[in-house]
Amino acid sequence: MTLSDPLLASKAPIDDADVQPIDHLLLRGDPERPALAGRSGAQDYAELEQALGRLAGWLAGFGLAPGARVASWVAKGPVAALMPLAAPRAGLVHVPINPLLKHAQVAHILADSGAALLIGTASRLSTLAPGDVPAGCHLHREDDAAAGMSGGAALPPSDAARDALAAILYTSGSTGRPKGVMLSHANLWLGAVSVAHYLELAPEDRTLCVLPFSFDYGQNQLLSTWYAGGCACPLDYLTPRDVVKAVDRWDITTLAGVPPLWVQLTELDWPTEIATKLRRLTNSGGALTRPLVARLRSLFPQADLYPMYGLTEAFRSTYLSPALVDSHPDSMGSAIPFAEILVVRPDGTLADDEEPGELVHAGPLVAQGYWQDAARTAERFKPAPSASRHGGTAVWSGDTVRRDADGLLYFVGRDDAMIKSAGNRISPTEIEEAAVAVPGVAEAVALGVRDERLGQAVLLLLRAADPDVVAAVAAHLKAELPNFMQPRETLVLAQFPRNPNGKIDRVALAKEYAS
Incomplete structure (x- = not known):
């Protein structure tokens, strides 16, 4: 990869000749390199x-x-x-x-x-x-x-063709079951180009692929590394210590993770000769805390740290340059190549500096919508704001952010109730549906509560007459749901608060039990 590559000028028009079918990716590498x-x-x-x-x-x-x-x-x-x-x-x-x-x-x-x-x-x-x-x-x-x-x-x-459908990645929202995000050849190709560019990946780099390939972040570990001509090293690890061993065994230079993984890795003893092999650490799936940034800096002094923000519907939106991490540790950074990021008021106009607004992502990284779900597609994929340079369809994230005078973005809050735990996006509805399938459970509410290691843990509230139902619910959820969806704690309440419409008042429950 060189700076003369025509795709590395993110603001230049993108022609069909610039984007290749995603299966051509390996043809870019030196045939004799790993x-x-x-x-x-x-x-x-x-x-x-x-x-x-x-x-x-x-x-x-x-x-x-x-x-x-x-x-x-x-x-x-x-x-x-x-x-x-x-x-x-x-x-x-x-x-x-x-x-x-x-x-x-x-x-x-x-x-x-x-x-x-x-x-x-x-x-x-x-x-x-x-x-x-x-x-x-x-x-x-x-x-x-x-x-x-x-x-x-x-x-x-x-x-x-560049717009031909290549993949469907399933992602959970705050309600309902997982929905399939439709990705084209161009979406995947340009995502690989963008990340390889701003991470400055090279043929000499070796990426340890710890994250699941079912996530866009995890899949891009492969694609961006191959675009740059580097070597990908997949790892199904059982413990964080397996990561240390793999970095040593395969001379890893690049490691992608989510905050809970970094917490676990920073609790280990990293021999200097292993820690100094890493040249870059990338983070998404949740914000890094200042203490965690400090620990990563101390353990891996030769590694550049790249905080990033993204959503499956548009792959990746922003990254923070390693040079700014110490001075702006709370920032999401600015737009990645090929992404146009706008901060928008409810009326669709651009927010001023320091004024909170919705993050809207336009450009060729925007996915094609949700598979066979026109209603939910219309909610998230809408025409770009009139101020957009790119135009077309944009992803309206539902996340509130603010932009400072230097153009750096900061996360303010999430509008939906989705739970983010250990880098996983968890739909509360899916847990609740499984819980109410147990006899004796009248209603259930799943909330995300702060957890130092996981980012958020699941708190499950049940409305049931018999408190002994907790054991039956735990057994049922263990059989039906993956480990990352299991509640940290389950409480039984006699009644749930209601709003004027008769619905469960989730805001009141969150204030009382999840604050």
């Missing part, structure tokens, strides 16, 4: 490109219709790393599923996306209950996909 390394071995760019073509050929062999959705629920290895490129090369749409999800969430994603194929580890597939897999969705083990990568005919690079 592209993927991990417990399953190492592959250079030439070898990985060949494996990609074979995996795409294996997928194409099922004879699925163009644009059919292919879901993956696999361990973080070569199959998981190549699926974001292999499915689009085969003319299909990739639907990655968070490995931490359980059968009910997986069933929803399969049904909602209309997946024709699910590739999963044998252990995960065995957890699916009757009725979880829609008719017409075929199951295949990850081992079968891995075998397909090692032999068979390879598909050549695709000629997909």
Whole structure:
């Protein structure tokens, strides 16, 4: 990657020639340089490109219709790393599923996306209950996909259009079940270009991929590293100490994380010879506190720190330059390349400096909307404000921010009730629906409460006559929901406060129990 790359001028017009199909990404790397390394071995760019073509050929062999959705629920290895490129090369749409999800969430994603194929580890597939897999969705083990990568005919690079749908990433909001965000080839390509540029990634860099590939942040660990010609090292870690070992084993220069992971990592003893291998740390999924920034600075003095803000509907919106972290530790920074970020009043006009307003994101990183959900798409994806230079459709985030006189942004508050815990976006409604399925529970409210390690933890309030119902609810939630959705505490109340419309007064409950 060089500064002469035509895509690195974020304000320049973007032509079709500038954006390539996302499956062309590996063609940018030096064929003899390492592209993927991990417990399953190492592959250079030439070898990985060949494996990609074979995996795409294996997928194409099922004879699925163009644009059919292919879901993956696999361990973080070569199959998981190549699926974001292999499915689009085969003319299909990739639907990655968070490995931490359980059968009910997986069933929803399969049904909602209309997946024709699910590739999963044998252990995960065995957890699916009757009725979880829609008719017409075929199951295949990850081992079968891995075998397909090692032999068979390879598909050549695709000629997909920049606006062709390449992936659907499922994300939770404050209400309802997860919704699928539609991402085009251009969305993925430009996201990789943008991040590789502002992180100043180079072919010599090695990125430890700790975050799940089902997150846009996690998937971009791969894509931006490959755009720059570097090496990606996927890691399914069990403990934070595994991260320390991996940094040492693979000479990692780049590590992406969320605040709870940084809290855990800063509690460990980092030998100087390992800590100094890291050259950059990137954070999203929640703000870094001043004490945490200080600890990271102390432990990793040679690493640049990049605080970032994003939302799946537009991938990434802002980043703070490492040079400004010490002087402006509370700032979200400013727009990343290809993003136009506006602070807008309720009437759609631009807010003044230091005046709170809604963050609105315009530009080519904006996704195509929510999969088969016109109503929710219309709520979030709306015409850009009249002051926008880019115009078109913008994402209205629902987050309140302010801009200072230097153009730096600061987070003020979130308008919805979504819970952010350990980098996961949790829908309170999903927890509440699971709780009220237990006999004896009349109503349930899930709240996010401050937690030093997680950012937020889940507090579950139940309206029930029998306080002993807590044990039954805990058992049911443990069986039905992933670990990151489990309540830290569950309380039983005789009554819930009501607003004038007769609805549960969540604001009153939050003030009393979550403050």
